[in-house]
Amino acid sequence: MLLLGSSVYSEEPNVPDWAPELLNRVIQRVGGVVVGHREQISLVFISMLAGGHVLLEDVPGVGKTMMVKTIAACLGCDFNRIQFTYDLMPGDITGTSVYYPHTGEFVFRPGPVMSNIVLADEINRATPRAQSALLEAMEEGHVTVDGNTHPLPAPFFIMATQNPYEFEGTCPLPEAQVDRFIMRLSLGYPGIEEEMVLLERGLDGARLSQQVKPMLTGTEMVSMQQAVRRVYVDESIKRYMATVADASRSREDVALGISPRGTLAWMRASQAAAFLDGRMYVIPDDCLRTAVPVLAHRIQLHRGVRSVAGAQGQVIASLLTQFELPRQRSRRGGRA
Structure with missing residues (x-):
């Protein structure tokens, strides 16, 4: 949960x-x-x-x-x-x-x-x-x-x-x-x-x-x-993104995990989602909203899993639930 x-x-x-x-x-x-x-x-x-x-x-x-x-x-x-x-x-x-x-x-x-x-x-x-x-x-x-x-x-x-x-x-x-x-x-x-x-x-x-x-x-x-x-991205959110990306590289069903460019793209998309909502700071919901569209096509699955429809998106969704999202935390100023 x-x-x-x-x-x-x-x-x-x-x-x-x-x-x-x-x-x-x-x-x-x-x-x-x-x-x-x-x-x-x-x-x-x-x-x-x-x-x-x-x-x-x-x-x-x-x-x-x-x-x-x-x-x-x-x-x-x-x-x-x-x-x-x-x-x-x-x-x-x-x-x-x-x-x-x-x-x-x-x-x-x-x-x-x-x-x-x-x-x-x-x-x-x-x-x-x-x-x-x-x-x-x-x-x-x-x-x-x-x-x-x-x-x-x-x-x-x-x-x-x-x-x-x-x-x-x-x-x-x-x-x-x-x-x-x-x-x-x-x-x-x-x-x-x-x-x-x-x-x-x-x-x-x-x-x-x-x-x-x-x-x-x-x-x-x-x-x-x-x-x-x-748009400001707190260190705790950056660490959450890096943790998810790192976990994708060691899963048994993943042949090729999220690249550093993919993690950076995830952060940029989260910043843009926050901006569209009228905020100059990223919240965890921005990460969840953009994760599958940004990350699913960046992982390669092993052949036995690849044939399942939507398998890449399911893997990303599973990775998101493995780690707790950043809790309450505040900080004035700072930028991504």
């Missing part, structure tokens, strides 16, 4: 009060278009606030593309969709240098990845060579073409999708690339009442996403991402 206690953490004086309220209005607006996925939409924004990227695994037709388009419209940011296919080349993603005979110069023509928000649709249908073109962009915030480095715009966010139930003609993402995504999410099917709303709308759903007006600027999102880094 986990005891949350009555954790009390002192709030920093520079909490931007307008930001959480505005973000929640944006989430509500996106939820008005993409029906029935409020928590997943919130987790996407938590990922963006943490400066990470999202891998969305789900069957076709549940609203993945519409969600990303609506989020981009609400943010007033540039949006590009890349359809990954087997013949896609790295230059089709990052851009390429084009020779102009009348000037005798090579000029860089940016690829679709040079946008604020990028939808990498069906990423596992491309070859590993094309998939790897996203690695530098996701990790370093820039792309290198012909020896020249080109910075990506800020904010920069990638949402990649793949169908986990259809593997013919696909190239599964290697573990190192999956680890670059801060969260792996699944929308799932809507409930009966939610699907009734979709049926009432008919074809008007796509039109609704086109009518969304910007509610937030890219500059404001960058400012909030910077503020998230200042």
Whole structure:
């Protein structure tokens, strides 16, 4: 039994009060278009606030593309969709240098990845060579073409999708690339009442996403991402995270445990979850909310356990219950 206690953490004086309220209005607006996925939409924004990227695994037709388009419209940011296919080349993603005979110069023509928000649709249908073109962009915030480095715009966010139930003609993402995504999410099917709303709308759903007006600027999102880094994380919470990560590396059913990068991503996501709730300090509930989406795809199970649906999430949930969450403790000031 986990005891949350009555954790009390002192709030920093520079909490931007307008930001959480505005973000929640944006989430509500996106939820008005993409029906029935409020928590997943919130987790996407938590990922963006943490400066990470999202891998969305789900069957076709549940609203993945519409969600990303609506989020981009609400943010007033540039949006590009890349359809990954087997013949896609790295230059089709990052851009390429084009020779102009009348000037005798090579000029860089940016690829679709040079946008604020990028939808990498069906990423596992491309070859590993094309998939790897996203690695530098996701990790370093820039792309290198012909020896020249080109910075990506800020904010920069990638949402990649793949169908986990259809593997013919696909190239599964290697573990190192999956680890670059801060969260792996699944929308799932809507409930009966939610699907009734979709049926009432008919074809008007796509039109609704086109009518969304910007509610937030890219500059404001960058400012909030910077503020998230200042959200206070108590030492007891850091130790709890490190303990869970360490325990994952010695379990008999786990072949590869949580990496240090995974623990850091968990802390960043917890900071973003706290910020979204209007706090400049992390509480244990933030850790519990983000643990499975952040950590489940970062562990590799032995072959006998791997075939069980949702086994990775079950292992993470089990690890969370093995250790008592931080009890009551307070401390003024300090930062993560």
